[in-house]
Amino acid sequence: MSKDIILTDKGTHFCGVFRAMNSPCEILLEAPNENLASQWLKFAVTEVWRIEQKFSRYLLDNYLYQINHSDGKPFYVDVETAKLLDFAEHCYRMSEGLFDVSSGILRKVWCFDGSDHIPDQVSIAPLLPRIGWHKISWHNPRIILPMGMEIDLGGVAKEYAADRVALLLQSVAPKYGCLVNLGGDIALGGVRCNDDCWRIGIESPDGRETEELSLSAGGLATSGDVHRYLLKDGKRYSHILDPRTGWPIEQVPRSVTVMANSCTEAGLLATLSLLCGREAENFLDQQDVRYWCLR
Amino acid sequence: MQLTRKKIRGSLGAAVCTLLAAPVVEGKLATDGQWTIDSAALLYVEGGGRVVAFEPVVKVSKVYDDSSRLDMQLTLDSLTGSSPNGASPTNRVQTFTRSSGSDQYVAQVGEIPLDNSFRDQRSSLNIHWEEPWSRLSRLSLGGHFSDEFDFQSVGVQTGLSHDFNQRNTTLSASIGIEADRIFPDGGVPEAFSVMKVATGDDDDDDDDDDDDKKDDPKFKGDDDGIKNNRQSSAYKTVYELLLGFTQVLNRKMLIQVNYLMSESTGYHTDPFKVLSRVDATSGETLLLENGGYLYEKRPEERLKQSLFSLLKYHVASHSVMDTSYRYLRDDWGVRSHTMVMQYNWQMGDNQVVSPSFRYYVQSAADFYHHSLLANERIPDFASSDVRLAAFNATTLGVKYTLPLGVGVMTTRLSWYQQKGESFPADAVGIQKELELFPDLDALIVQLGYRFSW
Numbered sequence: 176m177s178k179d180i181i182l183t184d185k186g187t188h189f190c191g192v193f194r195a196m197n198s199p200c201e202i203l204l205e206a207p208n209e210n211l212a213s214q215w216l217k218f219a220v221t222e223v224w225r226i227e228q229k230f231s232r233y234l235l236d237n238y239l240y241q242i243n244h245s246d247g248k249p250f251y252v253d254v255e256t257a258k259l260l261d262f263a264e265h266c267y268r269m270s271e272g273l274f275d276v277s278s279g280i281l282r283k284v285w286c287f288d289g290s291d292h293i294p295d296q297v298s299i300a301p302l303l304p305r306i307g308w309h310k311i312s313w314h315n316p317r318i319i320l321p322m323g324m325e326i327d328l329g330g331v332a333k334e335y336a337a338d339r340v341a342l343l344l345q346s347v348a349p350k351y352g353c354l355v356n357l358g359g360d361i362a363l364g365g366v367r368c369n370d371d372c373w374r375i376g377i378e379s380p381d382g383r384e385t386e387e388l389s390l391s392a393g394g395l396a397t398s399g400d401v402h403r404y405l406l407k408d409g410k411r412y413s414h415i416l417d418p419r420t421g422w423p424i425e426q427v428p429r430s431v432t433v434m435a436n437s438c439t440e441a442g443l444l445a446t447l448s449l450l451c452g453r454e455a456e457n458f459l460d461q462q463d464v465r466y467w468c469l470r
Numbered sequence: 471m472q473l474t475r476k477k478i479r480g481s482l483g484a485a486v487c488t489l490l491a492a493p494v495v496e497g498k499l500a501t502d503g504q505w506t507i508d509s510a511a512l513l514y515v516e517g518g519g520r521v522v523a524f525e526p527v528v529k530v531s532k533v534y535d536d537s538s539r540l541d542m543q544l545t546l547d548s549l550t551g552s553s554p555n556g557a558s559p560t561n562r563v564q565t566f567t568r569s570s571g572s573d574q575y576v577a578q579v580g581e582i583p584l585d586n587s588f589r590d591q592r593s594s595l596n597i598h599w600e601e602p603w604s605r606l607s608r609l610s611l612g613g614h615f616s617d618e619f620d621f622q623s624v625g626v627q628t629g630l631s632h633d634f635n636q637r638n639t640t641l642s643a644s645i646g647i648e649a650d651r652i653f654p655d656g657g658v659p660e661a662f663s664v665m666k667v668a669t670g671d672d673d674d675d676d677d678d679d680d681d682d683k684k685d686d687p688k689f690k691g692d693d694d695g696i697k698n699n700r701q702s703s704a705y706k707t708v709y710e711l712l713l714g715f716t717q718v719l720n721r722k723m724l725i726q727v728n729y730l731m732s733e734s735t736g737y738h739t740d741p742f743k744v745l746s747r748v749d750a751t752s753g754e755t756l757l758l759e760n761g762g763y764l765y766e767k768r769p770e771e772r773l774k775q776s777l778f779s780l781l782k783y784h785v786a787s788h789s790v791m792d793t794s795y796r797y798l799r800d801d802w803g804v805r806s807h808t809m810v811m812q813y814n815w816q817m818g819d820n821q822v823v824s825p826s827f828r829y830y831v832q833s834a835a836d837f838y839h840h841s842l843l844a845n846e847r848i849p850d851f852a853s854s855d856v857r858l859a860a861f862n863a864t865t866l867g868v869k870y871t872l873p874l875g876v877g878v879m880t881t882r883l884s885w886y887q888q889k890g891e892s893f894p895a896d897a898v899g900i901q902k903e904l905e906l907f908p909d910l911d912a913l914i915v916q917l918g919y920r921f922s923w
Contacts, residue, residue: 184636185636186606187605187606205605208602210533262485262486265485266482266485269481269482270478335490338490369605435483436483436486437486439489440479440482443482444479444482447478450473451473451474458473458474461474462477462479
């Protein structure tokens with residue numbers, strides 16, 4: 176992973192560009208001078224990398240790996256992980272089991288590479304007993320993961336990181352505003368000088384037009400990936416899997432972008448709307464948020 | 471599906487709040503600025519046994535979290551040696567009276583007269599504060615106080631700078647005011663009064679009617695006591711306006727242009743400088759007792775304007791070439807041009823070698839006279855100060871910067887040479903044989919050490 180941070184002065188603010196969580200990321204921040212901007216940026220990016228390092232499912236021997244390899248024995252987690260697990264549990268209940276951090280192992284059979292390689296029920300069925308948050312014993316701060324089960328916080332970690340970093344910058348530089356953009360998941364912190372807004376361009380579904388939003392607080396998140404699907408016999412299989420059946424949810428929008436009070440909230444609403452399939456817009460309409468749904 | 475009809479946002483928002491209300495900071499942000507101490511000692515030695523100056527400087531700076539900046543500088547000067555008193559060399563030994571009125575010094579035949587009692591101590595304190603005024607502008611405030619044996623100066627200035635164009639352009643403006651007081655030993659000599667024969671004691675006489683005689687070119691200088699009639703102090707006020715423009719042209723080039731206007735009113739005359747009065751045909755200086763030396767007189771006002779431009783060019787690997795030019799003109803008739811080139815050559819291990827070249831040339835002030843003709847009317851203003859003469863000066867220098875211990879050591883060596891009109895066209899009689907403006911050489915050595923803590 177590249178550890179470069181490129182800082183440029185944009186006149187009204189500074190812009191730091193870096194890579195994290197397998198995405199291009201940027202942080203826009205106001206600062207009185209380049210020296211402080213550089214210090215704050217480094218501080219913020221270090222926090223993003225810390226969260227990535229701790230919760231990435233791609234790393235061996237990180238904190239998440241240790242939890243997932245606790246072999247059925249009780250594991251006592253730290254405060255930060257406990258809060259994330261509490262949140263995951265809340266989302267599981269609220270979504271009636273649709274949002275499930277234990278569903279990640281379905282990726283063992285589903286590979287959304289645009290091909291027509293659809294797994295059969297024979298390979299999916301054995302995984303289902305290893306999925307289901309209700310099978311996990313979670314009593315803060317102790318977690319007992321049954322043998323063969325895994326958790327994957329990828330569904331919230333990026334949005335959580337964006338919000339946290341925005342809050343962190345706000346605590347360090349309360350007089351200045353910042354925008355944290357981790358691969359399209361955006362969190363805003365502080366108040367901009369002169370009460371300015373951050374202007375964010377949102378691409379239209381066909382990618383040709385850009386709508387410009389003026390945001391001063393809250394967050395924006397996008398779920399879905401137009402490039403991740405399988406196509407067989409004219410049927411499109413989305414990469415949004417129903418943890419209860421192990422099969423893709425049907426009629427899923429290609430991508431949903433939500434604007435809410437925080438990046439984490441926006442991210443969850445976007446993810447849940449995809450899990451609602453053809454009812455995605457109905458779900459979002461209920462939530463009283465601004466959204467952009469691409470089908 | 472149940473979820474689609476459920477309004478979950480309130481409950482989700484609460485859960486997010488709980489999640490994000492974590493006891494935050496894991497890392498630590500060190501932001502406290504450091505104090506930087508810049509200390510240096512300079513030695514200035516003029517050739518021919520003239521002025522020797524020793525100048526230690528200590529500068530203390532701190533940059534605060536909000537990028538406010540404080541600079542304080544203390545300078546101590548100590549000057550000793552001989553300084554030209556303004557009189558011309560002549561074909562006999564010349565005797566002069568010190569400003570105290572009771573002491574004498576001499577100049578040998580053909581030598582430029584030097585007052586060998588030149589001795590001064592100067593201490594000055596400069597304080598400068600700069601802080602962000604808004605996101606893109608900065609406010610600065612500064613002041614100085616300096617104290618010498620016979621001179622005091624106090625000044626304040628304030629300025630504002632603003633960045634534009636993604637910080638590639640900076641405009642700045644500042645104004646300043648300075649008040650000077652001069653109080654020479656023995657009082658301020660009356661303009662064009664004659665240098666009196668030394669009394670050897672402090673006796674004064676009360677004759678004060680020289681006003682009528684001042685404009686009489688033939689008056690004799692035997693009617694004026696040196697100490698009486700003299701005011702103890704004289705004053706000068708300086709107003710300054712500086713407008714600056716800095717533009718980053720590209721990654722390698724930066725240009726800076728400054729316009730400075732300064733207007734001063736009050737006493738500009740050098741109380742220690744005299745002019746020789748010479749016989750219009752022989753060119754010989756009149757005897758001291760015949761009014762051979764008159765105290766100089768300069769205008770009460772001076773308006774200076776200068777335009778400065780600097781081009782900074784980043785050559786490969788951190789080496790920087792600075793080229794600057796300054797044009798100055800004032801209403802005394804002085805026009806000067808200054809060209810400076812410095813190359814900062816970044817070597818390995820953070821060592822920097824910086825050779826520099828400076829060329830300066832100026833025209834004379836309208837009232838500059840190397841001497842006055844005894845049969846002519848005394849002009850309104852006259853000074854023989856070489857600093858108001860036409861001359862040029864070349865400085866060659868090299869600076870070496872070496873990281874040492876916790877800081878950086880710098881060594882600077884410069885050689886200065888000044889050349890004027892040694893044999894001016896308007897010299898008369900024996901003056902034609904004498905060097906009226908001898909060349910001046912000086913060597914400057916500076917040693918400095920800068921560190922932070």
